[in-house]
Amino acid sequence: MFRESSRYKKINLNDSFKFKCIRCDLCCGTGPNVTLTVFDIVRIAEYLNVHWRTFLYEYTKVLVGDMMVFVALRDKGKGECVFMEYENGLTKCRIYPARPMRCRLYPLYLVSPSANYLHLDTECPGVGKGREVKVPKKLVERYSFEVKYHYKEIMRLVLDEGMRPLEALEAVLERLWEEAEKGAEWAKTEFLEKLGST
Ligand code: SF4
Numbered sequence: 264m265f266r267e268s269s270r271y272k273k274i275n276l277n278d279s280f281k282f283k284c285i286r287c288d289l290c291c292g293t294g295p296n297v298t299l300t301v302f303d304i305v306r307i308a309e310y311l312n313v314h315w316r317t318f319l320y321e322y323t324k325v326l327v328g329d330m331m332v333f334v335a336l337r338d339k340g341k342g343e344c345v346f347m348e349y350e351n352g353l354t355k356c357r358i359y360p361a362r363p364m365r366c367r368l369y370p371l372y373l374v375s376p377s378a379n380y381l382h383l384d385t386e387c388p389g390v391g392k393g394r395e396v397k398v399p400k401k402l403v404e405r406y407s408f409e410v411k412y413h414y415k416e417i418m419r420l421v422l423d424e425g426m427r428p429l430e431a432l433e434a435v436l437e438r439l440w441e442e443a444e445k446g447a448e449w450a451k452t453e454f455l456e457k458l459g460s461t
């Protein structure tokens with residue numbers, strides 16, 4: 264079980280904290296790599312204008328363990344995210360408007376699918392700097408929904424329909440891809456913007 268430590272502090276949905284991102288390379292440049300839900304995968308693929316299969320093949324690593332499948336962004340070799348770039352000595356995200364929910368939330372961490380298990384990473388150099396910012400409640404709640412949907416749907420297909428984990432992942436992605444192609448709101452970067460970020 265995830266316990267509060269001197270590094271990760273429990274924080275509530277209605278709290279606020281001092282934060283200003285200084286664009287260092289700690290979160291994007293030192294791994295461990297960001298895990299993705301099926302929603303992240305479809306949104307980023309749409310943003311890059313590639314099919315979700317191409318996105319999975321070129322930018323992620325997929326791990327199957329027991330009955331579940333995990334997808335994470337690849338790194339460039341030393342922990343730097345595959346989408347991390349530099350601009351005038353500062354880090355920059357190549358897919359910033361469509362970046363994964365985990366990145367939108369950082370330095371906040373949702374340590375369980377429940378929106379109530381939120382922690383603040385106090386080792387982020389931006390924490391304690393700048394102005395007081397509120398926890399982006401809508402974003403936390405939507406991410407909580409997406410994480411639950413991801414694991415529940417994959418598990419349902421594995422347990423109830425006898426699919427292999429990878430097949431189940433592909434089936435869920437195919438369904439969400441069709442929704443996105445028909446203009447689903449959740450697949451648009453404007454939708455993410457309305458949810459806010461840290
Ligand atoms: S969120 Fe924190 S660790 Fe990440 S770039 Fe900004 S200041 Fe650095």
Ligand code: SF4
Nearest residue numbers: 291344346347356366
């Ligand atoms: S996707 Fe973007 S914000 Fe997230 S770790 Fe990679 S470079 Fe950083």
